[in-house]
Every structure is written in C-alpha cells, then in structure tokens.
Amino acid sequence: MADVSTTSRPRLPSFFRRDRTRPSGSLTSRLRVIVILFAVSIALLGLRLIDLQVVRADTLSETAIQFRSRTYTIPAERGQILDANGNVLAVSRERYNVAVNQNLVESYVRRDEDGTIVGRGAPAAANVLSPILGIDEARLAGILHGGETKRSWVYLVKDVSPEVWRQINSYGIPGIEPEQFMRREYPNGRVGASILGFLGEDGEGEHGGQAGIERSMDEHLTGVDGSLTVEISRSGAVIPTGRTIEKPAEHGASVSLTVDVDLQFALDEALERSVAEQGAEWGSAIAIEVGTGRVLALSDTHTFDPENPGSGGSVGSRAIQSPVEPGSSGKLMTFASAIDQGQVSATSVFPTASTLTMPNGETIRDNEPHAAENLTVAGILAKSYNTGLIQIGDTVPDEVRFEYMQAFGLGQRTGIELPAESPGILADYTTWGPRERYTTMFGQAYALTTAQLGQMTATIANGGVRTDLHIVDSIILPDGTVEPTIVDEPVRVVEEETAQEMLGIMQAVTENGSTGYYARIDGYNVAGKTGTAQMPDGSGGLSHRVGTFAGVVPADDPQIAVAVVVYNGQGPGYGSETAAPVFGEFGAFAVRHLGIPPSPVPLVQYPWSEIELQQAAAGGLLSENGSYRESVDR
Known part of the structure; x- marks a missing residue:
C-alpha cells in the first residue's frame, strides 16, 4: 500500500513564480523604466503647468475674460x-x-416705501414700465418673460x-x-x-x-x-x-458757418414765393458779403428735410451745381472789359436799332422791336439792348475779353466749401464761331452757376477785386481751439475806377423805364442787372427760359451782392419779373437786419440817349464823370 502521508505544496500562479530561466536583474530594469517614464511624465506635467500658469497666464486669463x-x-x-x-x-x-435680458428680469423684486414686497418678476416690471413705454401691461409682461426660450437681448423701445x-433705469430692474x-x-x-x-x-x-x-x-x-x-x-x-x-x-x-440763419430764412422765403407765383421749375440764390467773400445765405427751392431726406426734394444745391446761361446779367463783364480797356465810358454813344448785322455777316436782334436811336453806354445797359452791347464788346479783342471772363471766375470753382460744385461751361475763345463771339457778349454760349454770378457781381462791388467764396468761417475743436478759414489771395480783375463807373451805370436798373424796377429798395441805392436766356426744353426747342438778376446794395457803399436764378417761369420768364423781385424783397430785409444805414447820396444817373446828353451838357447839369448833378425824372 502506497505511502500517502506526504503533503503536496500548493502551486503559485505563474506571475508569482520566479522564472528561473531569466536573469535576476530583469525586474530591476523594468522598475527603472517605469520610474523614468513616471519622472518624464511629471516633468512634462510640470512644464505644462509652468506654460499655463506662468508663460501664457496673461493670455489665457485675457481669453477667459473675453469669453x-x-x-x-x-x-x-x-x-x-x-x-x-x-x-x-x-x-x-x-x-x-432699451432692451431686456429675459434671463434676468425674473429676479426683480418690487417693494413699496416701507420695504414690503408688492410684486416679483416680469409682471411687476411690466406694471411700472408700461406707462413709461406706452405698451399694454399684459403684452409687455409677455415680452419681459420670454416664455420657455429666453433671449439675452430683446428690444422694448x-x-x-x-x-x-x-426714468426707466430708476426702478433698477435686472436685465x-x-x-x-x-x-x-x-x-x-x-x-x-x-x-x-x-x-x-x-x-x-x-x-x-x-x-x-x-x-x-x-x-x-x-x-x-x-x-x-x-x-x-x-x-x-x-x-x-x-x-x-x-x-x-x-x-x-464743430463747424461755424458764415451764414446768418435769419438772412437764410428770408432768402428762402422770397425765392420760394417767386418760384410759386411764376410757376417756375426751380430757383436758386446767393447773398455774399462784399470784400470778404463770406456767403451770408444760399438758397434752393424744392429742397429736402435733412432729418428725413428720403421724403422728397433735391438733395444737392443747384446754386453751385446747375450752370445756366445768365442772359443779359452776363453783359456786365462785357461792359467792364470795354471800360477797363479805355474803349468806352458811361457816356459813349452808339446807334441802336432792333436789328443789327455785323461785319462778319451775323445778324443780332433785340428781344422786342423798338425805334432806332443813339444811346449812351449807360442807356444801353438800362434798356439792355443787344444791338448796342455787341458794338461795345466789339471794341475789345476776343482773346482779351475771354481773359476778363476767366478773371471774373468763369470756368472755375468759386472756392465755396460745398461738394460737387460745378466750374460752369466756358469754351476757349479759339473755338468760338462767328455767332458765338457775339452771343458770349450778352450772356449766351457759356454757362455759370448762381454762385459764380454772385461772385462776379461781388467783384464789381469790391472795387474790381475778386475774392474766393467761403461758407465755412471756422473749425471749433473739442477743446475750444478755433481754426479760422484761410482763403486764397484776392485777384484784381478790373481797375477800381472801372468798378466805380460800372456801379454808377448799374444804378440805372431801378429807374422807371429800366428792366430792374422791381429790385428797388426804398431809401437805398441799388446797382444791378437783369437777364433772360433761352434754354433747351428737351425736345430740341428753346422754349424754356431762365431769369436772372445780379445786384448790389447799397450801390454807394456796397455791402451785399446778390444773385438770383429762376428757371423756366411760366409766360415770358423775364428776369425782371422772376428774379428782380426776389432781390427787392430780400434786400429790404437784409439792410434792416444788418443795420446798414440808408444811402446818404442820390442815385447816380447818366443820360441814356445822345439827345439827353447834349441837353444836359448845354444846361450845365452834368458832373465831371458825365452823370447828372441832381436826380432827374425820366
């Protein structure tokens, strides 16, 4: 029988058994690797920590704040x-x-004066805000609450x-x-x-x-x-x-203008009235302070509401953007050039008839038939006869007259600080045809803006010196520093004696029998010129007319120069009927508003015809410059 007393030892799992086939140092090597890996990991984590907390701390903090x-x-x-x-x-x-953050308004607690809570959340907020916002309380409560999906920005008003x-903020409603x-x-x-x-x-x-x-x-x-x-x-x-x-x-x-708001209102009103009464398409006008070029008022009809520009009306300024033929107002440059060149004087005499054929074969007609008579230069301006004017202009070569037109400012901008200003239209004299050399003498075959017409008039009033126009007086910086506008140097266009004689003959404009009678201002001498020109009507004809007036008050001590343009008035559309009344109405207000004293001397008057000139000379009624010593009734 077998011996069974010997006890068997339990067998360990394989991973506890010592592998006698491996070297004894293998375990130590593996531990070493683990330790190294652990150390490297710790180092990397440390570096990452340094990067986050030191190197990029400010950037990350800023990013977090931005979020x-x-x-x-x-x-x-x-x-x-x-x-x-x-x-x-x-x-x-x-x-x-004013908007609401619907996430916050529910935290609102409304209390009465003794601190007792009388309401919470959107209903309480709606109760106090409804009368202020003019929104139904129940509807407002719904907007403030927002339902299941709440938004952080919803406009209330x-x-x-x-x-x-x-008032809204005084309630301290969150959101x-x-x-x-x-x-x-x-x-x-x-x-x-x-x-x-x-x-x-x-x-x-x-x-x-x-x-x-x-x-x-x-x-x-x-x-x-x-x-x-x-x-x-x-x-x-x-x-x-x-x-x-x-x-x-x-x-x-801030920008300080040269414009006087009272003068601006008066010019706007006078211009609008004339355009309405004449059934015209539009009108524009400018008033300039003589000697400085300061624009006192600049008006356009059918303009817009600046707070609601889309409601209708022209958003530009026709006074500086829409060139027109000035008609007889442009004759002033022709008169001035001939006088400045010494070719004529106020009492030089020329034959005038309704029709005149010039040596180059061109026939020029006056606006209406009239009897032939010998008129002085002053009389030709007063009656605005083209046939007399072209004889005066013919005394000056085209090249020289063209240079005067440029010197008066035609074909160039005035300097006014408004956008889109037109330089007008002026072709070089070398391109003028046989007829244009005459039509340019009486304000046709070129075009100028209302501002340019005003600048031309102000030049004559300023003793023949042209100044740039400006409508900005100064810039006022936020700290109160004032930067005044600096304009270019003035330019002499004609001699002072020429300008003085021009002002004298231009005073005939308001006499009985002249074209600018409606421009008169009681108590003040006025110098000026009316004009009427035909304009294209869009169908190939010239049925449209533009009426103009250029004037100065007082003529004896020029303070204000005014130019008026009325486009396509019904009927004849003459400047004497459409534009001159604007000058008269505005001028009467302007002299009172600015405190300009009445004229202390009589109106300057020259004989208009050769017969008047001879009779006055025989009677000893003329002064040295050929004007009447005393006022006369025509």
Whole structure:
C-alpha cells in the first residue's frame, strides 16, 4: 500500500513564480523604466503647468475674460454746425434704445416705501414700465418673460430721450439695459437744407455725411467712438466686482458757418414765393458779403428735410451745381472789359436799332422791336439792348475779353466749401464761331452757376477785386481751439475806377423805364442787372427760359451782392419779373437786419440817349464823370 502521508505544496500562479530561466536583474530594469517614464511624465506635467500658469497666464486669463465680457460702444458726439451768430443749425443729441435680458428680469423684486414686497418678476416690471413705454401691461409682461426660450437681448423701445431712460433705469430692474446712440437733429427744418446736407449710408455701407457741409466737412465733424467693457455672468448679468475697461469717446469738431440763419430764412422765403407765383421749375440764390467773400445765405427751392431726406426734394444745391446761361446779367463783364480797356465810358454813344448785322455777316436782334436811336453806354445797359452791347464788346479783342471772363471766375470753382460744385461751361475763345463771339457778349454760349454770378457781381462791388467764396468761417475743436478759414489771395480783375463807373451805370436798373424796377429798395441805392436766356426744353426747342438778376446794395457803399436764378417761369420768364423781385424783397430785409444805414447820396444817373446828353451838357447839369448833378425824372 502506497505511502500517502506526504503533503503536496500548493502551486503559485505563474506571475508569482520566479522564472528561473531569466536573469535576476530583469525586474530591476523594468522598475527603472517605469520610474523614468513616471519622472518624464511629471516633468512634462510640470512644464505644462509652468506654460499655463506662468508663460501664457496673461493670455489665457485675457481669453477667459473675453469669453465672459461684453463691450458696449460709447458713441462719439458729432460736431455741431453753427451759423455766424452761434445759432445751432445741426446737432447730435443723445438717444437710447432699451432692451431686456429675459434671463434676468425674473429676479426683480418690487417693494413699496416701507420695504414690503408688492410684486416679483416680469409682471411687476411690466406694471411700472408700461406707462413709461406706452405698451399694454399684459403684452409687455409677455415680452419681459420670454416664455420657455429666453433671449439675452430683446428690444422694448427705440429712440427715447435720456430723460425717459433715466426714468426707466430708476426702478433698477435686472436685465433692462440701454443702447446709446446719437441722433442728428436740424432745429430749423428745411431752412438751409441744401447747405447743411444730411447723414446716411453711402454705397459701401459707411455712415456719414452724404451732402452739403455734413459731407464736405465730415472728417472734422466725425469723432471717434469709445468703448466700455464689463465682465458678465453666464446669465448675462454684469459682475459688480469684475473688470471694467473704459475708453472715452473723442468728440468731433464743430463747424461755424458764415451764414446768418435769419438772412437764410428770408432768402428762402422770397425765392420760394417767386418760384410759386411764376410757376417756375426751380430757383436758386446767393447773398455774399462784399470784400470778404463770406456767403451770408444760399438758397434752393424744392429742397429736402435733412432729418428725413428720403421724403422728397433735391438733395444737392443747384446754386453751385446747375450752370445756366445768365442772359443779359452776363453783359456786365462785357461792359467792364470795354471800360477797363479805355474803349468806352458811361457816356459813349452808339446807334441802336432792333436789328443789327455785323461785319462778319451775323445778324443780332433785340428781344422786342423798338425805334432806332443813339444811346449812351449807360442807356444801353438800362434798356439792355443787344444791338448796342455787341458794338461795345466789339471794341475789345476776343482773346482779351475771354481773359476778363476767366478773371471774373468763369470756368472755375468759386472756392465755396460745398461738394460737387460745378466750374460752369466756358469754351476757349479759339473755338468760338462767328455767332458765338457775339452771343458770349450778352450772356449766351457759356454757362455759370448762381454762385459764380454772385461772385462776379461781388467783384464789381469790391472795387474790381475778386475774392474766393467761403461758407465755412471756422473749425471749433473739442477743446475750444478755433481754426479760422484761410482763403486764397484776392485777384484784381478790373481797375477800381472801372468798378466805380460800372456801379454808377448799374444804378440805372431801378429807374422807371429800366428792366430792374422791381429790385428797388426804398431809401437805398441799388446797382444791378437783369437777364433772360433761352434754354433747351428737351425736345430740341428753346422754349424754356431762365431769369436772372445780379445786384448790389447799397450801390454807394456796397455791402451785399446778390444773385438770383429762376428757371423756366411760366409766360415770358423775364428776369425782371422772376428774379428782380426776389432781390427787392430780400434786400429790404437784409439792410434792416444788418443795420446798414440808408444811402446818404442820390442815385447816380447818366443820360441814356445822345439827345439827353447834349441837353444836359448845354444846361450845365452834368458832373465831371458825365452823370447828372441832381436826380432827374425820366
């Protein structure tokens, strides 16, 4: 029988058994590898920790803040536009849009004066805000609550005043937030709208001035927006202890104009009245301070509302953008060139008839048939006879007369600080045909703007010296620094004696029997010239007429030069009936408004005909310059 007393030892799992076939140092090597890997991992984690907490700590912190930040724009205030007396013509006013964060409004608790809770959440907020916002309380509560899907920004009301926003904000309702912006306002409505322009978006989506001073001075008027950055929680609420970064807005500069708003209103009104009474398509006018080139008023009819430019009306200024043939008003340059060249004087005599054929074969006619008579230069201007005028103009070579026309400002811009100014149309004298050399003498075959006609008139009034026009008086920086407008050096066009004689013969315009009788101003001597020109009617004809008037008051001490254009009045459309009355009405207001004293001397009068000249000379009635010593009745 076998011996079974011997006890068997239990067998260990294989991974505990020592592998006697391996070297004894293998375990140590494996542990060493593990230790090295562990050490490397620790080192990498350390480096990563250093990278996160030291090297990139500021960047990561900034990124985290950005994720929980909200930035608000602080709108820059656009500079004001002021008139010459500091009256506001355009201003940006602070306005607010008000929105709600529907996630926060439910935390609102309304208490009465003793601290008792009287309401919570959206219903309580709607109860206090409804009268202010003008929204039905139940409807407003629904907007504030937002339903199951809540949004962090829902507009409640737009374009409210700072006073309304302060009233809303006084309740301290969580989630009720403002959006500030600036709204441009024009306190005088349409008065001077073509000067001021308006704000809007251009074709590239940029917001800024789109016409007038708003456009030409946009770079000065526009400021730089600031910003306010605050930290917010997940719900969108501002964290009171969070970081706040404010960058103040840089406000725009203000622009002070040469325009007087009272004169502007008066010129607008007089022009609108004439255009309406005459059934004309449009009118434009300009008033200039003699000697400085300061534009006191610039008017256009059928203009627009600058606060709502899309409501209708022309957004440009025809006074500087729409050249027209001036008609007989343009004769002033022909008279001036001949006198300045010493070819004629106020009492030089020329034969006049209704029709005259010149040596080159061209036949020129006056507007209406009249008896042939010998008239003085003064009489030819007073009666505005083309047949007499071309004889005067023929005393000056075309090249020289063309140089005078350029010197008076034709074919070039006036310098006025408004966009899209036209230089007018003036062809070189070498391109004039046999007829154009005569029609250019009496205001046809070239075109000028109302502003250029005014500048020409102001040049004569200023002793023959042309100054650039300007409508911007100065730039006023936000710190109060004033930068005045600097204009180019004046240009002498004709001699002072020539200009003085021109003013003398131009005073015949308001006498009985002359063309500008409606331009007279009681108590003041007026110098001027009417004009009428035919214009294309779009169908190949010349049925349209443009009436013009260019005048100065007082003629004995020139202070204001005015040019008026009325386009396509019904009926004859003569400047004597359409444009001269505008000068008379506006001028009467302007001399009172500016405190210009009445003329202390009688109107300068010259004999109009050769017979009058001979009779006056025989009777000793003439002064040294050929004018009457005393006033005469014609």
